[in-house]
Amino acid sequence: MEEEGRRGIVLTVFSTASAVGKTLIAINMAAELTREGYRVAIADMDLQFGDVTNYLALPHEKTLFDAQKAASENVDAFDVKEFLTPYYYKNWTFHVLPAPDKLEEAYNIQTKAATHILSEIQYNFDFVVVDTTSAFSELNLALMDMSTIITFLGIVDFIPTIKNMKIGCDTIRSLGYENNKVRLVLNRSNSKTKIDLEDVEALLGESFYHVLPNAFEPAKDSIEKGIPLVYTSDNGLSQDLKALVRKYTNREAEEGFGENGGGWFSKLFKS
Numbered sequence: 001m002e003e004e005g006r007r008g009i010v011l012t013v014f015s016t017a018s019a020v021g022k023t024l025i026a027i028n029m030a031a032e033l034t035r036e037g038y039r040v041a042i043a044d045m046d047l048q049f050g051d052v053t054n055y056l057a058l059p060h061e062k063t064l065f066d067a068q069k070a071a072s073e074n075v076d077a078f079d080v081k082e083f084l085t086p087y088y089y090k091n092w093t094f095h096v097l098p099a100p101d102k103l104e105e106a107y108n109i110q111t112k113a114a115t116h117i118l119s120e121i122q123y124n125f126d127f128v129v130v131d132t133t134s135a136f137s138e139l140n141l142a143l144m145d146m147s148t149i150i151t152f153l154g155i156v157d158f159i160p161t162i163k164n165m166k167i168g169c170d171t172i173r174s175l176g177y178e179n180n181k182v183r184l185v186l187n188r189s190n191s192k193t194k195i196d197l198e199d200v201e202a203l204l205g206e207s208f209y210h211v212l213p214n215a216f217e218p219a220k221d222s223i224e225k226g227i228p229l230v231y232t233s234d235n236g237l238s239q240d241l242k243a244l245v246r247k248y249t250n251r252e253a254e255e256g257f258g259e260n261g262g263g264w265f266s267k268l269f270k271s
Ligand SMILES: Nc1ncnc2c1ncn2[C@@H]1O[C@H](COP(=O)(O)OP(=O)(O)O)[C@@H](O)[C@H]1O
Pocket: 015, 017, 018, 019, 020, 021, 022, 023, 024, 025, 051, 187, 188, 189, 212, 213, 214, 215, 216, 217, 219, 220, 223, 237
């Protein structure tokens, strides 16, 4: 177990509704960060219904459950790298911590163990992307505390989804995180809806940091093939996913066309 050293940046994807694209986006963030040259891991913290290995068509032998077991048996000998499954595409590789395979294993994951394992991953990677469930659970709150950035993902389809997004925004604000820790991102924009984005932003009291388009076929195709969109396709969704990651890594600011010129993110890297 390493005690010292730089800790990787934790990017958590969260939402208050399910099936809004958290897993798809988390995977593409991990893939794109890898393409940018960073050392990347993705941790599937959707304990009961984790889909990361499914969406990547990635066979795996070990999961978070095995990691928890090993860490509880001998914390000093615990090496989190033994529990990660590499995903290869061309000459890019990122590492996956799969969610438990069985429901009873999921029930037995302790928040303290999960956060300990996540912090061990942080010592070995530049970025750790965390996929979650849509709930203000004990685990998700602990993961959000550990996060550098929370991508709070929403879709604008029906009134109840928007109401839940509003509750989510207000709840996250009440946690007292610094302003730029939480980024509101809209997914599946331009799907058939009559709801005006500006009305939604007014309700939420915040504008969207980034907007991702609806792209049903490419999203479906990427999941069926088990290959992240950013690796294979150059459609609007893929381009906008890349742009989101570039905003997070501040490449845009470095290249002189972003408004985020302060470079707070690069400062984190230099620490
Ligand atoms: N921008 C998008 N355009 C079209 N389909 C999308 C988009 N984002 C996600 N999807 C699809 O929506 C479904 C749910 O996505 P998923 O990532 O599993 O959501 P969550 O993890 O929030 O439950 C998947 O079938 C996925 O392909």
